[in-house]
Amino acid sequence: MADKRDGQPGQDPATQNIPETQSGTGLFSHYRNGHFFCELTNSDGTPDPQIDLIRSRLDALPLNDLRNRARQAEQELYNLGITFTVYSERDAIDRILPFDLVPRILTQAEWRHVDAGVKQRVRALNMFLWDIYHDQKILNDGIIPRDLVVGNPNYCPAMIGLDVPGGTYVHVSGTDLVRDDSGRFLVLEDNARTPSGVSYVIENRHTTLRVMPDIASGIDLMPVDEYGVHLQNALAELAPGGVDDPQVVLLSPGIYNSAYFEHVFLAREMGVPLVEGRDLVTENDRVYMRTTAGLRPVHSIYRRLNDDFLDPEAFDPTSMLGVPGLVEAYRKGNVTIANAIGTGVADDKAVYAYMPRIIRYYLAEEPILSNVETHICAEPEGLAYTLANLNNLVVKPVGESGGYGLIIGPHATKEELAEFRTKLEADPSNYISQPVISLSVSPTLCEDGLEPRHVDLRPFAVTGKSTWVLPGGLSRVALRRGSLVVNSSQGGGSKDTWVIAQ
């Protein structure tokens, strides 16, 4: 080991956030995380012997060795087809999601906090959805503006009065978390429609353990392999009543969808057929799949298709991906759909601003995970504040995902800000704004060795009759120096997330 002192980074809380100076020639000798919270070296402030061990093992690796392992990992991901496919006119190009082999590490205490916070949020989301599609108490009590909910394009009138099994609307959720300078977890957004990325959590673990066996040796990690079993159980236990051995399927848009790999992965982990819309038919408001032996009943559908495409009879009549009659079968209670239709209203970026109030309203508890302070431009004071502080804020369109259409004030040029100001003034209700969070960083293999890169965390929760959270989650990393955008469509990659079991 290069330096004995590496074992106790940050023992003096006062020096915790200033660049560490280290002697030695190890991989960390040039690593400087500045004022950002470092996921590895700072942890939660108290020294953890296992994290110290991981760090000193990493530190002792020759850079070339680490690069070779990274190449090996990439080759493997490519050969195994853990890829998304980009179709051009004549060709299909497979790309891997960039992978960084240095794991992001959470202590057991950190994880317990996240786990409890995510469960609390999912409970509140489900109660909120039930309420807005039934009695609308929260609207009647004036906690959240009625128009924001009922006038929301994602509010689905077909769901009004429908009693979904177990009261569960959001069976699978992904909560996007970031950490600020002090290491505090903040919720950036909820994903309550069809959140993706969980396959990478599990594949990243397999890849990391294959290429970094010496780093992981003897470290007690919480397992990630049980996701498929939990998801299958949740779907089976919420199948329509009176079915002994429910048939669960995963509904995918098919091989041309960029997340097809994940659909395959999940179908395999759940042990259920992956179906496309054309594999399903409805007869007498029941759903069947076409098999070699004729039609076979289907009871629970984990769908990876947006609401609009689910059923051409109920929604977009031009959709060829869905199943005609599916929504009617759903409304008759003959099939369970996960996630439920119409959950998009709950993860809307404008509704997000009200989440702390939603949690207090239904659960009479304080939120365990805080929101990022959010200004709603639909409201006059929110718009005024945003316009006055544009160069210090992140402004996001409420209807977009994937990091599209947003502006990061401090990183934008004068021209970009002026242009954005015009767009914002033209359609204020389409935007929210938030302060720029100094996202935490994680040591990442870059051109010049290990460097700090910003990361976020998306834990995945599965809810049947109760909620289970996959330990860890997807750590996305912004690979460009200084970049805060972790989305894969914007040059982001991912890392394995280790939760120390203790």
Add this chain to the structure above:
Amino acid sequence: MTTTVDPIATVPLPLLSRYAECTMWLARYMERIENLARIIDVTETFVRSGASDGWRAIVQINADEERFFATHDAATARSVITFYTIDTENPTSIVSLAHAARENARSLRPVISTEMWSQLNIFTKFIRSLNREDIRPSEISQLCARIKQDCQTHTGITEGTFYRDQASIFYNAGRHLERADQITRLIDIKYHTLLPSEAGVGSEVDISQWSAVLRSAAGYHAYRRVMTADIRPSSIVGFLLKSEAFPRSLSTNLRHLHGNLTQLRRDYNLRGASRIVGRVEHLRNILDQQTATEIIVRGLHEFNDWIQSELQDIQREIANVFWPAPGLAAIDAKISQPEPVTGQTQSQS
């Protein structure tokens, strides 16, 4: 948590029609690639031994004349090899077949083994990377050897890892149907290459070309062991069509196809298989009732053609029974459906 059970002893798992279709075609495309590599290889040998029209014969046995001559003036070594290896415009080229195999495999990823997928993925990427340099005369034989070996690796991995339920039976049915079809095309290439005039039959060139056909089907040594000194063309044709032990003979593959369909009917209670079993039986009877000499006298090429069209009917009937086209209420097949996966047909005629 779950108990281990024998899948056959319990209620068999249902198989999606689409999976059945894709498995069958995955097997067919992989076999077809292997056979195309064999045919290119043997033609190269023919041409070296003096068959002037060798390259044109490949175009003929694949019934591709119209499409080929629409874009090419003459069937030269270069034009034909390009057409059947790296030409992405040609649906019967190895690169197109590999693409189709891969798209089927992608659809099948939920049911095939990771090892099958990974090998196919690497193989099809290799095929897609081929360029003009790789198909020069000095390289072509080696390339064919590599392709054959990769296809056989696929076959081996499939044998060793593919779970034995309905899907694997459809896979095997596809392989045997394709092999049955391909052996008739391999025999036909000799027919087209050199129409045996009275004088030519049994000549030295004739015999050496028949040996090459045997070799290209990996049957030369087996033939020698069984038939020793008998090198009459009728004996070789008899071996390729009627041997019950040679893995690529028509007879062997019809027997296996019959077995696969019977298994579907018996073990999986798919009654629709019965009628198709009957058709295959009929075909086997007709083959059994004639000697190779009789077949040759009545017209070897006509016999091969007839077998090919019967096999197409069998494929069509399998499709009608196990993956019938959705009714009017369902999807319009025209819209945004993956072209290689839907409505796959025998593209060779």
